[in-house]
Amino acid sequence: MTNPNMKMKEKQPLKLISARDPRVLTMIAPFSDDMLALEGYKDREELSKDMFDFMIKSGGIGLTANQVGLPFNVFIAGGHPKIERGLRITAFNPKIISTSKEEIMIKEGCLSFPFLFLNIKRPRKCVLQYEDEYGKKKESHCDGMFARIVQHEMDHTLGRTFTEYASKLKLDMATKKALKHIKILAKQRQT
Numbered sequence: 331m332t333n334p335n336m337k338m339k340e341k342q343p344l345k346l347i348s349a350r351d352p353r354v355l356t357m358i359a360p361f362s363d364d365m366l367a368l369e370g371y372k373d374r375e376e377l378s379k380d381m382f383d384f385m386i387k388s389g390g391i392g393l394t395a396n397q398v399g400l401p402f403n404v405f406i407a408g409g410h411p412k413i414e415r416g417l418r419i420t421a422f423n424p425k426i427i428s429t430s431k432e433e434i435m436i437k438e439g440c441l442s443f444p445f446l447f448l449n450i451k452r453p454r455k456c457v458l459q460y461e462d463e464y465g466k467k468k469e470s471h472c473d474g475m476f477a478r479i480v481q482h483e484m485d486h487t488l489g490r491t492f493t494e495y496a497s498k499l500k501l502d503m504a505t506k507k508a509l510k511h512i513k514i515l516a517k518q519r520q521t
């Protein structure tokens with residue numbers, strides 16, 4: 331039986347929403363399969379494929395659904411040939427169940443903050459529990475760059491962004507740099 335009051339939307343092409351949008355800054359509710367139809371998706375696989383296509387086209391190595399305005403508790407990570415030989419995961423209802431004591435500094439960027447790069451210290455390893463694009467329960471032991479992507483995207487599902495980890499001074503400096511870069515690009519496009 332279908333709910334006659336359930337609003338079915340046609341699938342929209344993915345596009346990044348503002349980093350200040352409340353959807354980016356709010357924790358995402360748990361995912362269930364019946365939510366997919368509300369945004370015009372037929373299954374998890376279709377959503378995963380669309381997200382990967384969009385992310386790779388945008389030059390990303392991780393993307394969470396709320397960054398493109400979708401209400402699903404899911405992120406994708408990987409797909410870069412130099413990181414874990416191109417490993418890709420689609421993590422529905424993700425949960426980090428443990429992290430290593432050892433922390434490392436890695437420079438992070440984010441599709442929601444064009445050209446903003448911040449050196450951030452986080453645990454080197456983490457263990458992630460999630461459901462994959464087939465609904466199967468999985469556990470991934472992540473290390474290095476892949477663990478970093480997973481922790482960054484996990485934060486997005488909680489409504490947090492990487493800018494929270496930088497001091498105001500560092501953030502101001504990195505923002506200035508990003509704006510400069512954007513200005514230069516805009517000029518290049520005009521000529």
Ligand SMILES: [Zn+2]
Binds near residue numbers: 439440441442482486
């Ligand atoms: Zn991000």
